Amino acid sequence: MAPSxxxxxxxxxxxxxxxxWARAICVHTNIFYSALWPVAYPENKTQRAYHFFRAAHYIIKHQIDSGKSLGIFDKEYQFKRPESATTEGKLCWNLEDESPxxxxxxxxxxxxxxxxxxAYDGIDELDMAQIKPLVVALPLFEKVYGVLKELDQRDPASWxxxxxxxxxxxxATSTVQSYSGHGLMRLLAEEMMRRSAAEGFVGIQIExxxxxxxxxxxxxxxxxxxxxxxQFHTMTFEEKNDSGEIVYPFRPANVNIAKIYVDLRASD
Structure with missing residues (x-):
């Protein structure tokens, strides 16, 4: 029986x-706790977090507008500020103050x-022009997706x-750091699989x-x-630069980066 x-x-x-809120969770976990981003970009993390926060508005909004994005809410959450309680929650970042x-x-x-x-319905493709600010905030973002696209040998018509x-x-899968380690990511992932299957989706793709x-x-x-x-590993992935020299653009990050497809149709 699946855990509840x-x-x-x-x-x-x-x-x-x-x-x-979703954008802040995504930004905070990626900039400070990811196996890739804080290793690749260890300096000026708060400044980069703010840049990422501004740049991520389009992609987070696109996914929320789809009606397919899920969140886990803590029904026993205790607000830290009186003003937050009056609005049932508040993001209190000051994007002009880079000291926090x-x-x-x-x-x-x-x-x-x-x-x-x-998540979003695959028929509603992203506007890549609006993704460009993300590439400025995290230059390796574009390379991650580009490499995975090259490694994916499937016939596009098959999926x-x-x-x-x-x-x-x-x-984007992220959990507030103080809530990590309790299996919330897995519970939410499996809930999305079940809901998507019930809605008639045949598959889910995730990088x-x-x-x-x-x-x-x-x-x-x-x-x-x-x-x-x-998939590829950040320590061993190599390419040639403009001078023909072998370089390792993802070092010193040490993680497997993968593209996964989940078939939601029942097996025979």
């Missing part, structure tokens, strides 16, 4: 009112949303959606820079099947 969510938590579909530390930024995330699983409600695209996320999505509960369709 503890009673203090509740899964909800994310709405426009949660966009800033990671823990201070976390303390300013005064809302009950604690884990997110962002790409031709209509709505066929393939769900997963992008991940986390070993834990890779493990969950490549080993989904029956009857679903997860397949790694492309």
């Amino acid at each position: 969510l503890p009673s203090r938590y509740e899964v909800r579909v994310l709405g426009p009112e949660h966009e800033e 530390t990671e823990s201070e930024l976390a303390e300013q995330m005064d809302f009950p949303l604690v884990s997110i699983a962002m 790409k959606p031709t209509g709505r409600g066929q393939v769900l695209m997963r992008n 991940t820079v986390s070993e834990a996320v890779k493990k969950v999505w490549s080993n989904p509960p029956a009857p679903f099947k997860g397949t790694v369709v492309g």
Whole structure:
């Protein structure tokens, strides 16, 4: 039997009112706790977090507008500030003040949303022109997706959606650091699989820079099947620069980066 969510938590579909909260969770966990980004970009993390926060508005909004993004809310959350309680939660970041530390930024995330699983219907493709600010904030972002695309040897016709409600695209899995280690990511992932299957989706695709996320999505509960369709390791990935020299653009990060496709159709 699959583990259930503890009673203090509740899964909800994310709405426009949660966009800033979801964006802050995504930014904070990636900039300070990812196996890739804080290793690749160890300097000026608060400044980069703010840059990332501004740049991520489009992609987070796109996924919330899809109606397919889920969040876990802590029903017993205690607000830190009186003004947060009056609005049922508030992001208190001041993007003009780059002095806060990671823990201070976390303390300013005064809302009950604690884990997110962002997704959108694959038929609603991203506007790549609006993704460019993300590449400026995290230059390796574009390379991650480019390398995974080259490694994916599938015939696009074998999996790409031709209509709505066929393939769900997963992008951004994050849990507030103080809530990590309790299995919330896995519970939310498996809930998304079940909901998507019930809605008639045949598959979910996800790119991940986390070993834990890779493990969950490549080993989904029956009857679903997860397949790694492309992966590389950041320490061994190499390419030639303009001078023809071998370079390792992802070092010293040490993580497997993978693209995974989950088949939601019941196995025979």
